[in-house]
Amino acid sequence: MGEQPLRRRWPRRALRIGLAVLVLAVVLTGASVTWAYTASAGHRYDVADAPAAPVAIVLGAEVGTPFLRGRLDVTVQLVATGKVRSVLVSGNAAGSSGDETTTMTSYLVSRGVSPTKIVVDPYGLDTYDTCARAVRVFAVRRALVVTQPYHLPRTVALCRSLGMDADGVNATCDCGFLILLKNQVREWLASVLALKDAIWHRAPAVVSPPM
Known part of the structure; x- marks a missing residue:
């Protein structure tokens, strides 16, 4: 007799726990995304409206993708317009996405940016x-x-949390809707870890090049 009610209670308890975890995940994600957009508010621009700065930091992406090409094309415009x-x-020079930084450098040089x-x-x-390494x-x-644009709020918020006076510039992307949607959802989830990094300022994986 005692085992039957216990068996009925377990699914309800598991459901309550699952709902609590889901609510917590939604709250954390919502708070993190809100932080990223709030911290970067007023610091995101299209290339035509971007202010001047001593340096442009162009973030790496998988080699051969429109994401990387779009970032580099906008960087070329920033250099060309002074x-x-x-x-x-x-970027990652030795990851599964290819040698990002060598590819990026070669692309910029081929578009007229001086080495x-x-x-x-x-x-x-x-x-x-x-x-963190830039700073x-x-x-x-x-x-x-x-x-x-989907990546810009988190990037600007992180750089500014580290003391950099950073403004963001929207890069173009000749991408399909589903790819952009997938990356946007992934970006929302990544904002949770970004907020943690912005608070605790962990050391980057490689602080200085190995000897």
Whole structure:
């Protein structure tokens, strides 16, 4: 007799726990996304309206994708119009997405950007690491960060949380709707970890190049 009510209670308890976890996840995600958009408010621009800065930080993406090409094309415009004097290309040079920084450098040079204006950070393993290394390793204090609009609030918010006077510039992307939607959802989830990083300021995975 005692086992039957117990068996009926377990599904209800599991449902309550599942709902509580779901509510907590929604609240955390909502708070994190709100933080990213609030912290970057007034600091996101289209390329035509972007202010001037000493350096543009262009974030890496998978080699051969329209995401990376769009970021680089906007960076070329910033250099050509004199809005930035130099470019920090930051990405993963040894990841599964390909040698991002070498590809980025070659692309910029092929579009007329002088190699003397390009600084390479091959250890920008994620968005936070790019911002943290720009500040701690390359001593960047003022910059324009270049990435797609869905990624821009988190990027600007993270860089500013580290003390950088950062403005964001929207990069173009010749992408399909479903790809953009998938990346937007992933971006919302990534904002939760970004808020944690913005509070505790972890050290980047690679603080300085290995000897």
